Amino acid sequence: MSSPHRLTAVDDLSLEAAAAEHAALVAEINHHRVLYYAKDAPALPDADYDRLEQRLGAIEARFPELMTADSPTQTVGVAPSSGFGKVRHAVSMLSLANAFEDVDVSDFVGRVRRFLNLSDETPVAFVAEPKIDGLSLSLRYEKGRLVQAATRGDGAEGEDVTANVRTIRDIPHELTGDAPDLVEVRGEVYMNRADFMELNRAQAEKGDKVFANPRNAAAGSLRQLDSSITAGRPLRFFAYAWGALSEPLGPTQWESRQRLGGFGFTLSQPSELCASAEELLEYYRKIGRSRAELPFDIDGVVYKVDSLALQERLGFISRSPRWATAHKYPAEQATTRLNNITIQVGRTGALTPVAELEPVNVGGVVVSRATLHNKDEIERKDVRVGDLVIVQRAGDVIPQIVGYVAEPDRERAEPYAFPECCPQCGSIAVREEGEVVTRCTGGLVCPAQAVERLRHFVSRNAFDIEGLGIERIQLFFEQGRVKQPADIFTLEKREEERIDRLVSMTGFGKKSVEKLFAAIEARRTIALDRFIFALGIRQIGEATAKLLTRAYRTAENWRDRMIAAAAERAEKREEKKPELVGEAYAELCGIEQIGVSVADDLTDFFREQHNLDAVAALLAQVKPKKYEPPAAAATSPMAGKTVVFTGTLVTMGRSEAKAKAEALGAKVAGSVSGKTDYVIVGADAGSKAAKAQELGVKILSEEEWAALIAG
Numbered sequence: 093m094s095s096p097h098r099l100t101a102v103d104d105l106s107l108e109a110a111a112a113e114h115a116a117l118v119a120e121i122n123h124h125r126v127l128y129y130a131k132d133a134p135a136l137p138d139a140d141y142d143r144l145e146q147r148l149g150a151i152e153a154r155f156p157e158l159m160t161a162d163s164p165t166q167t168v169g170v171a172p173s174s175g176f177g178k179v180r181h182a183v184s185m186l187s188l189a190n191a192f193e194d195v196d197v198s199d200f201v202g203r204v205r206r207f208l209n210l211s212d213e214t215p216v217a218f219v220a221e222p223k224i225d226g227l228s229l230s231l232r233y234e235k236g237r238l239v240q241a242a243t244r245g246d247g248a249e250g251e252d253v254t255a256n257v258r259t260i261r262d263i264p265h266e267l268t269g270d271a272p273d274l275v276e277v278r279g280e281v282y283m284n285r286a287d288f289m290e291l292n293r294a295q296a297e298k299g300d301k302v303f304a305n306p307r308n309a310a311a312g313s314l315r316q317l318d319s320s321i322t323a324g325r326p327l328r329f330f331a332y333a334w335g336a337l338s339e340p341l342g343p344t345q346w347e348s349r350q351r352l353g354g355f356g357f358t359l360s361q362p363s364e365l366c367a368s369a370e371e372l373l374e375y376y377r378k379i380g381r382s383r384a385e386l387p388f389d390i391d392g393v394v395y396k397v398d399s400l401a402l403q404e405r406l407g408f409i410s411r412s413p414r415w416a417t418a419h420k421y422p423a424e425q426a427t428t429r430l431n432n433i434t435i436q437v438g439r440t441g442a443l444t445p446v447a448e449l450e451p452v453n454v455g456g457v458v459v460s461r462a463t464l465h466n467k468d469e470i471e472r473k474d475v476r477v478g479d480l481v482i483v484q485r486a487g488d489v490i491p492q493i494v495g496y497v498a499e500p501d502r503e504r505a506e507p508y509a510f511p512e513c514c515p516q517c518g519s520i521a522v523r524e525e526g527e528v529v530t531r532c533t534g535g536l537v538c539p540a541q542a543v544e545r546l547r548h549f550v551s552r553n554a555f556d557i558e559g560l561g562i563e564r565i566q567l568f569f570e571q572g573r574v575k576q577p578a579d580i581f582t583l584e585k586r587e588e589e590r591i592d593r594l595v596s597m598t599g600f601g602k603k604s605v606e607k608l609f610a611a612i613e614a615r616r617t618i619a620l621d622r623f624i625f626a627l628g629i630r631q632i633g634e635a636t637a638k639l640l641t642r643a644y645r646t647a648e649n650w651r652d653r654m655i656a657a658a659a660e661r662a663e664k665r666e667e668k669k670p671e672l673v674g675e676a677y678a679e680l681c682g683i684e685q686i687g688v689s690v691a692d693d694l695t696d697f698f699r700e701q702h703n704l705d706a707v708a709a710l711l712a713q714v715k716p717k718k719y720e721p722p723a724a725a726a727t728s729p730m731a732g733k734t735v736v737f738t739g740t741l742v743t744m745g746r747s748e749a750k751a752k753a754e755a756l757g758a759k760v761a762g763s764v765s766g767k768t769d770y771v772i773v774g775a776d777a778g779s780k781a782a783k784a785q786e787l788g789v790k791i792l793s794e795e796e797w798a799a800l801i802a803g
Contacts, residue, residue: 112528
């Protein structure tokens with residue numbers, strides 16, 4: 093038997109085991125993102141959260157069919173809190189990909205060169221700088237004056253913290269030097285360790301809350317509704333990047349960074365210019381050796397391509413730039429006692445075992461619960477109630493059990509018996525063939541699933557209905573007032589749900605109920621991707637919902653095409669090749685990043701009559717907006733076209749070509765069909781080019797394609 097202290101290598105996972113672990117990791121990472129970004133109360137340190145995402149990314153790399161566009165590896169942050177005004181970022185504030193081993197850094201440099209189609213001899217410079225463990229912030233200056241400050245939020249929309257930011261001494265109210273008329277300065281709010289210790293001492297003396305670490309203290313201090321509290325906290329700020337600009341700061345990252353210093357900002361130091369992976373690794377090791385001597389906490393270093401022209405070519409992938417990566421320092425582990433194993437029931441009916449632990453400090457964060465993923469993981473690790481276990485903060489967010497510590501003088505308990513029935517509704521719990529997740533069969537009769545689905549529906553990234561939190565959802569469900577999403581929008585109009593009656597039966601104040609009805613009314617018009625995401629379909633998260641929105645444009649068209657695809661799939665369920673099933677199903681599978689696994693979950697949803705009824709009832713109450721492509725894409729000759737790339741491209745890498753096509757409004761597909769508009773062929777084009785000829789699809793050379801998009 094392999095050591096219980098070691099995770100199974102990803103290469104040794106079966107598809108079934110990988111699928112189960114993937115589902116559990118996604119749920120936990122999203123849960124802890126809310127704790128970290130929205131509540132400033134993380135259950136895990138950053139280093140462990142990154143390890144979790146690393147594990148998730150490794151699983152997706154080996155089993156790409158498991159990756160969905162809304163995976164935590166493809167998204168960033170969480171929606172802003174309702175306690176602050178909301179600010180839409182002119183330029184998205186994205187996250188960074190992570191490197192953990194030396195080989196990851198070499199791979200990063202190699203990917204940059206391959207994407208740009210550069211030879212090994214072509215020089216590429218990188219800026220290396222410390223990665224401050226704080227809270228990301230964007231500062232908007234107009235005519236040199238600070239006019240707005242916003243947190244990162246979900247990357248697209250953050251919280252307006254302008255009043256609080258004006259109290260931070262490191263942030264100038266007016267820029268010095270020759271600054272552009274518009275400049276958004278981005279950086280990190282943090283707290284020095286010495287200041288943190290003094291703050292906690294003062295808090296303890298007053299009997300107030302003490303903070304787990306400097307990052308929590310900085311985030312909690314900045315996100316105070318009373319700016320006088322923020323003013324009394326020793327917050328600092330490092331500048332390291334920019335967003336919207338009326339004119340460039342310089343041709344390179346290094347020169348632009350120096351301009352920020354000239355405006356009056358403190359820069360994160362020490363920073364260096366490096367010319368190779370070897371020099372980047374030497375910088376990493378040097379910073380690691382002096383890490384304890386720095387006055388502030390860091391959790392790694394950041395590498396960025398220096399040339400801004402190359403950065404523009406490299407572009408972005410879903411949540412992160414291709415031209416930068418964060419090289420993290422190792423996570424920490426601790427041992428503690430496993431007191432119990434409990435079962436959580438999710439909105440899809442998945443039964444997830446959770447380890448209830450004797451609280452233990454792991455790298456500055458107290459951990460009392462950790463995921464055990466599924467039945468197979470418990471059996472593989474052979475952990476039992478009463479064991480001394482190794483806990484690792486994986487990926488900065490979610491704790492996990494690595495294994496147990498053998499205690500020769502202590503008798504172990506019997507192996508854990510995974511429940512055969514749902515602990516919430518008593519329905520039979522089954523594990524379908526080919527899956528490792530055990531699910532409750534209760535469906536809509538299972539209160540845990542019904543309430544979780546409603547909770548998901550009103551969550552910030554879905555319909556975002558303020559005032560309809562888990563407590564009210566639970567109460568309205570138990571009282572029979574809200575059983576499905578459409579019930580939320582008929583609540584006010586139902587005769588028995590008049591305000592006076594609601595006040596008397598729920599205990600909520602009249603003004604509170606009036607505000608709730610106003611918040612519900614405000615969500616009758618909503619973006620189509622939010623509508624799709626809110627339905628809670630398995631594997632359909634925010635990013636996947638955006639892909640579907642771009643492909644189908646309207647709610648009615650999306651619904652009708654899904655119904656058609658579901659009917660086609662039902663007729664030939666045994667078929668493995670989507671092109672053999674039917675046009676609508678093949679079209680769905682042909683959307684980039686949507687494969688058979690995701691398509692089957694979508695069509696399974698639309699095969700159920702109660703789901704069709706729920707969607708119809710909802711569409712009778714709300715109006716999802718039609719998707720309109722960006723103005724630049726709308727005027728492009730590629731707008732709305734479906735393109736396929738095949739063969740080896742010469743002038744740019746395949747990834748850069750796909751990114752360029754998508755930016756111009758095209759849909760990039762992985763296979764050729766009758767709906768394909770163009771097939772762009774490079775050297776050694778194979779079966780796709782032959783398929784295009786067979787179907788009469790227009791074939792373009794790389795040069796012809798470049799001329800088309802340039803014209």
